[in-house]
Amino acid sequence: MDQNNKIYNSAKLGIADNTARLDIDNFIILWEEKEDAVLMTKFNLKGEILEQAGMPKAKAESHALNYSKEKKVAIEKVKFANVEIDKVCPHCGLKTLKRISESAKNMAEVPVMPMYLCSNCGKRSFYLTDEYLAFLADNNLTLFNAAEREALKSKKEETLREIKETAKRIFIAKGAKQII
Numbered sequence: 001m002d003q004n005n006k007i008y009n010s011a012k013l014g015i016a017d018n019t020a021r022l023d024i025d026n027f028i029i030l031w032e033e034k035e036d037a038v039l040m041t042k043f044n045l046k047g048e049i050l051e052q053a054g055m056p057k058a059k060a061e062s063h064a065l066n067y068s069k070e071k072k073v074a075i076e077k078v079k080f081a082n083v084e085i086d087k088v089c090p091h092c093g094l095k096t097l098k099r100i101s102e103s104a105k106n107m108a109e110v111p112v113m114p115m116y117l118c119s120n121c122g123k124r125s126f127y128l129t130d131e132y133l134a135f136l137a138d139n140n141l142t143l144f145n146a147a148e149r150e151a152l153k154s155k156k157e158e159t160l161r162e163i164k165e166t167a168k169r170i171f172i173a174k175g176a177k178q179i180i
């Protein structure tokens, strides 16, 4: 069966004030209402970010319902729970990481690089999955210069590895630590 016709077995929907969480098969999607858009974030089951995009402003719940309708999956309503990354803060070692995008008021405050703020030590860190970098390369080509765009076409994996190393150096230079 090809990916586009995939039948999803079940979906659990949790609603908070401005946020909807849908657990569907082996991933989680969160829709968070911001001032100017709805931030959609896709996670794996470990809470690591795979995709992130701004969507038209609407109730978070209606985005979740539309998505499940599109996927033809029945929803079971559950109590809302936050998506937590299953990692510790690289500065203090505690499991107290919050996505910076979670508290962002608008899309301009949402970092392109998945960044975290530790609620214990107050320091910043980042965690870049290969899936997220590939998503950026496919969807945010304006982030890359012409030479990188050309290289992404001809030797994608190697180029993504290089971009990842560059991105890490930039964020480490800004004082953020990489989450291991």
Ligand SMILES: [Zn+2]
Binding pocket: 089, 090, 091, 092, 093, 094, 118, 119, 120, 121, 122, 123
């Ligand atoms: Zn910390």
